[in-house]
Amino acid sequence: MSVRDILANKGHDIYSVSKDAKLREAISLLNEKNIGVVLVTDKSGKLAGILSERDVIRRSLAQETGFRDELVTKFMTQNVFTVTSEASVDDVMGIMTESKIRHVPVMDGEKLQGLISIGDVVKRKIADAENEAAMMREYIAAG
DSSP states (O other): OBHHHHHHHHOOOOOEEETTOBHHHHHHHHHHHTOSEEEEEOTTSOEEEEEEHHHHHHHHHHOOSSGGGSBGGGTSBSSOOOBOTTOBHHHHHHHHHHHTOSEEEEEETTEEEEEEEHHHHHHHHHHHHHHHHHHHHHHHHHO
């Protein structure tokens, strides 16, 4: 099962803010869409970073006031782990586990294709296990 298959079912929605955005804009988008991360893009739409709820919480604990009016680039992760749409679910799961992250952007070249979350990976792994169990039951019943 590939990332392409997950995106075919889930969709290719990408929520992003510009590098020039203030943190308050990113927080508003996180809240409005009820999501855990926003991607940060440059003027050409190229991925520049990723900002998670965790990044926002850590900053709010370090600086109680004024931080929401600073640029999102100050808080985002710049070195983003990405995968291609050809990557397997196991590949994504490995990256997430080793890197302790919950979201991985999907890129084909420089173009953003979507975002895979840990929830997407878990859902796919459960579906695969249920399908395998059903096939085994059918095989045993036919045997």
